[in-house]
Structure formats: structure tokens, C-alpha cells
Amino acid sequence: MLIGVVKEDDPRVALVPEVIKKLEDEKNEVCVENNAGDSVFFHDIHFQQAQARVDNRANVLKDSDILVTLKPLAEADLKQLKKGAVYISMFEPYAGNGLVSDSLAKYPISTFSLDMIPRITLGQSMDVLSSMASIAGYKAVIVAANLLPRYFPMLTTAAGTIPPAKVLILGAGVAGLQAVATAKRLGAVVEVFDTRTAVKEEVKSLGAKFVEVEGAKDDKDAGGYAVEQTEEFKTKQADLIKERAVQSDVVITTAQLRGKPAPKLLTREAVNEMKEGSIIVDLAASTGGNCELTQNGKTIVEYGVTIIGNSELHTSAPIHASQLYSKNIYNFLKVMIKDGELNLDMENEILKSTCLTLEGQVKYNTN
Numbered sequence: 001m002l003i004g005v006v007k008e009d010d011p012r013v014a015l016v017p018e019v020i021k022k023l024e025d026e027k028n029e030v031c032v033e034n035n036a037g038d039s040v041f042f043h044d045i046h047f048q049q050a051q052a053r054v055d056n057r058a059n060v061l062k063d064s065d066i067l068v069t070l071k072p073l074a075e076a077d078l079k080q081l082k083k084g085a086v087y088i089s090m091f092e093p094y095a096g097n098g099l100v101s102d103s104l105a106k107y108p109i110s111t112f113s114l115d116m117i118p119r120i121t122l123g124q125s126m127d128v129l130s131s132m133a134s135i136a137g138y139k140a141v142i143v144a145a146n147l148l149p150r151y152f153p154m155l156t157t158a159a160g161t162i163p164p165a166k167v168l169i170l171g172a173g174v175a176g177l178q179a180v181a182t183a184k185r186l187g188a189v190v191e192v193f194d195t196r197t198a199v200k201e202e203v204k205s206l207g208a209k210f211v212e213v214e215g216a217k218d219d220k221d222a223g224g225y226a227v228e229q230t231e232e233f234k235t236k237q238a239d240l241i242k243e244r245a246v247q248s249d250v251v252i253t254t255a256q257l258r259g260k261p262a263p264k265l266l267t268r269e270a271v272n273e274m275k276e277g278s279i280i281v282d283l284a285a286s287t288g289g290n291c292e293l294t295q296n297g298k299t300i301v302e303y304g305v306t307i308i309g310n311s312e313l314h315t316s317a318p319i320h321a322s323q324l325y326s327k328n329i330y331n332f333l334k335v336m337i338k339d340g341e342l343n344l345d346m347e348n349e350i351l352k353s354t355c356l357t358l359e360g361q362v363k364y365n366t367n
Contacts, residue, residue, distance in 0.1 A: 004064030007036040011318035017050035019326040094259035125331040131324035132314040137178030153187025171254035172199040242270035253290035261288040276304030285309030
């Protein structure tokens with residue numbers, strides 16, 4: 001199998017030399033576009049030392065049996081893939097009402113979306129969303145600590161005692177839990193809100209307080225994602241979140257609903273009553289944001305509160321993000337490559353869940 005990697009408009013690279021060496025040792029070939037890893041300090045010589053072929057973009061695209069990218073290719077690139085090729089990326093099909101699959105079906109290739117990996121035990125080693133969310137949660141706290149005009153930890157000095165910062169985290173998924181752990185390590189007092197009662201013990205085990213609103217809808221069949229709640233619950237939720245937010249120095253929001261706009265958890269009114277100098281980091285910005293005032297991709301100041309709308313914080317640690325993504329890809333490839341041959345077993349739960357098109361035929365459609 002010839003596995004291709006191209007240079008992208010992203011600071012990360014889809015496969016790093018360490019993982020490429022493993023693939024080569026398993027009798028695969030890897031072809032990497034010139035300068036694909038320069039932004040993460042993996043230069044052409046490093047890929048060549050891992051036994052990869054370094055070539056121009058056109059050759060990588062037309063020669064690859066399997067192509068892996070971080071983001072979807074442009075149409076001009078897709079046209080260059082050979083018939084029967086397998087293309088693996090992050091297509092977010094649930095956000096496009098099936099249009100993504102229809103668009104890809106124009107090409108005689110098979111496509112697999114890594115953001116569709118099922119949240120099951122077998123899928124954990126391939127879970128790209130969790131890998132990136134872990135980095136984002138860590139970075140959210142670091143960014144907030146850097147901008148907050150006060151300390152995070154409690155300090156006792158000759159001039160008096162400085163109380164610790166108060167951090168409120170909305171959403172206790174992978175990003176939220178990593179944010180909890182990081183904020184605690186920096187010495188903050190941390191509170192966490194989540195509609196999923198199943199995460200309560202995890203939050204408490206990290207030393208944070210779990211803020212619970214009674215009456216949440218059952219989420220046990222949601223595959224680890226939050227579910228849409230009743231209007232009555234949302235009203236109680238908003239009141240409690242506002243109460244906690246106005247007492248906090250930092251609010252980090254991570255709550256998302258798969259295929260739907262992010263729930264609005266932090267109102268304009270709540271922001272208006274927060275202390276001046278407070279920080280909000282909204283990791284759900286790309287799907288509308290959890291804060292009513294969030295602007296995706298922008299940092300703004302409203303009522304003296306700095307609001308950072310950034311769902312791409314994981315790319316600010318591109319070396320480790322590339323390494324984790326590569327390992328996720330490697331584990332995913334092991335499912336579809338058997339004894340050096342492509343084996344697209346559509347009875348396999350991982351492949352069945354992630355397949356958008358199979359040799360030009362639509363397999364996933366939200367319509």
C-alpha cells in the first residue's frame with residue numbers, strides 16, 4: 001500500500017516520521033509532499049530517514065492508494081486521486097446535512113471520516129476528536145492564565161495573602177476534564193457544570209466541584225455526547241450558570257451537540273455582571289459558541305470581559321497534535337490494511353461508522 005501525505009494549510013502534518021517508520025516496517029510505502037512537515041520541524045530529511053519517498057504534490061495525489069489529511073482536500077486535488085483510492089480525513093459530515101457525502105460521491109474513491117469514529121472501547125486508540133480536545137482543554141487554561149490580570153494560585157506573602165482564582169468549566173468531556181486538571185495544577189479553585197451526571201465522579205476525582213442542575217434528560221444512549229434538554233431545564237441551567245459565572249475569574253466553555261449549534265449557556269446578561277478583567281475561552285466557537293457574545297476566530301472585550309472564540313486551540317501545540325493525530329491514523333489504518341492488502345470490511349463497526357462513500361457510492365447521509 002502506498003500511503004500519501006500532503007502539505008496543508010494547517011500547522012500540523014498528518015503523519016510524523018516516527019509513525020511513518022512503523023508503517024514502512026510493516027511493508028507499506030509512504031510518500032510525503034515536499035516541505036509538508038516544516039511547520040512542526042519535521043523536514044524532508046526526517047521523512048527520508050524514516051524511509052518515506054518525498055515528492056511533489058501532483059505525484060503524491062496520483063500515486064497514493066491511501067491518502068490521509070487533516071482537513072478535506074479542494075476539488076482540484078480530489079480530481080487527481082486515482083480510481084479506487086481511499087481518502088481519510090476529517091469531513092464533519094454531520095454538520096452538512098449529507099451534502100459532504102454527495103459531493104465526494106462524484107469521485108470513484110472510498111472516503112472515511114475520522115470524526116465519525118464511534119465512542120466505543122475499540123475506537124479509543126483512533127479517536128482524533130478526543131486527542132485534539134485534550135490539547136484544546138489544556139491550552140484554554142494556559143491562554144486564560146496568560147491574559148488574566150491576577151494569579152491562579154493562592155499566595156501567602158509578607159504583604160498579605162492572595163486568594164486563588166476561581167475557574168468555571170462548562171462541559172466535562174475530554175476538553176473540559178483536561179481543563180480541570182490543568183487549572184487545578186495551576187492552583188485555581190475549579191467548578192464544573194455538565195448535564196451528564198455520569199461525569200460527576202470524574203470531575204470530583206480531579207479535585208473540582210460538580211455543579212448539578214436537577215432534571216437533566218437521560219443521556220446514556222448518546223454515545224458520550226450531550227443531549228438536547230427541555231426548556232424548563234435550560235432556564236434553571238442558565239440561572240445557575242449565571243450565578244457561578246459572576247463569581248468566577250475564568251470561564252472555559254466546551255459544550256457541543258453533535259450536528260447542532262452549540263448550546264447557549266452564558267448569556268449577555270451574565271457576561272455583563274462578571275467582574276471586569278475576567279476571561280472567557282469558548283472552545284465551541286466554531287458551532288456558534290456557548291457564550292452569547294462569542295465571535296468565532298476572534299478575541300473581543302465586552303463589559304470589561306475578554307472573550308476568546310477559538311475552536312482551533314489544539315493547533316497551537318502542533319508538534320504534539322501531529323504526533324497524536326498520526327498515532328490515531330496508524331491505529332485506524334491497521335483496521336483496513338491486512339497482510340499488506342487493503343481490506344475494507346464493511347461489517348467492521350469502525351469502518352462502517354466512518355465510511356462516507358465506497359467506490360463512489362454514498363454510505364453516509366443525514367437526510
